[in-house]
Amino acid sequence: VMKTEAPADIARSISLVKRLDEVRRTTEFANQRAKLRRPPMDLFSRGMADPKSKVALLASDSRFQNWALVVIVLNAVWIGIDEDHNHKGSGIPLVVFDVGEHIFGFCFTFEILIRILAYRKKADFFNDKHLRLWNIFDLCLVVMMIIEIWVLLILDADASTLGSLSVLRLLRLLRITRVFRMVPELGMMVKSMAAAARSVSSTLAIILAL
Known part of the structure; x- marks a missing residue:
């Protein structure tokens, strides 16, 4: 048995x-x-927005947030294209890159204004314990973009000044980190890849030591 x-x-x-x-x-x-859960974006549930505010409704709408993420990803791709092909020998009219910069400038300016106006007290944009750092970070990037695209253009800045600011343009790529905040699964994937890389490197080190 x-x-x-x-x-x-x-x-x-x-x-x-x-x-x-x-x-x-x-x-x-x-x-x-x-x-990795995203911070609460709904200002109504936290009492930080006027229930009758259409702007706050728009800012809390998942479609608006997804649109912002799409713009961020497209802008990251655009920066790479701009760095590689924004010169006379590329065969692409330079005005195309200027128009692209203006479009992204308007998109990010519109997005940050909506997020600021969504708060009942506008100062809460800087005091929101859940989103304060992200708000300030995004606002700084938008201000830098406005200076680069429109202010210096109005002031007719020379080429050397514009050239030095082209490095700051790469800082916009930091905005892509918002994607990991909004999509926790991507953050988990990156952490898993980092953990796997550490394991592989440790294994290789042991093999080489032998």
Whole structure:
């Protein structure tokens, strides 16, 4: 009897271990996702917006937030294209790059204004404990973009000044970090890749040491 029951017991034990492992991994995933969960964007639930404000409704709308993310990703791609092809020998009219800069400038200016006006008290834009750092960060990037695209153009700045500010344009790529904040799964993927890279590097170090 023992010989016939032992395999069944082993199979049940293996199945139980697998289920426990699945539960553990699911729990770890949920915990990691909770850590990376986006800050609450709904100003109404936190009493920081006028319930009758259409601007606040727009700022809290997921479609508006998704539009902003799409613009951020497109702008990151555009910066790469601009750096590679914004010269006379590229075959692309330079006015195309100027128009692109103006379009992104208007988009980001519109987005930051909507986010500021969404607050019942405009000073809360800088005091929001959940979004204060992101708000200030995004505002600084928009101000830099406005200076680069429109202020210096109006002041007719020389080429050397514009050339030095082209380095600041690359700082806009930091805005892409908002994507990881809004999509926690991407942040988890990056953390997993970093952990895997550490494991691989440690393994290679051991192999080389041998």
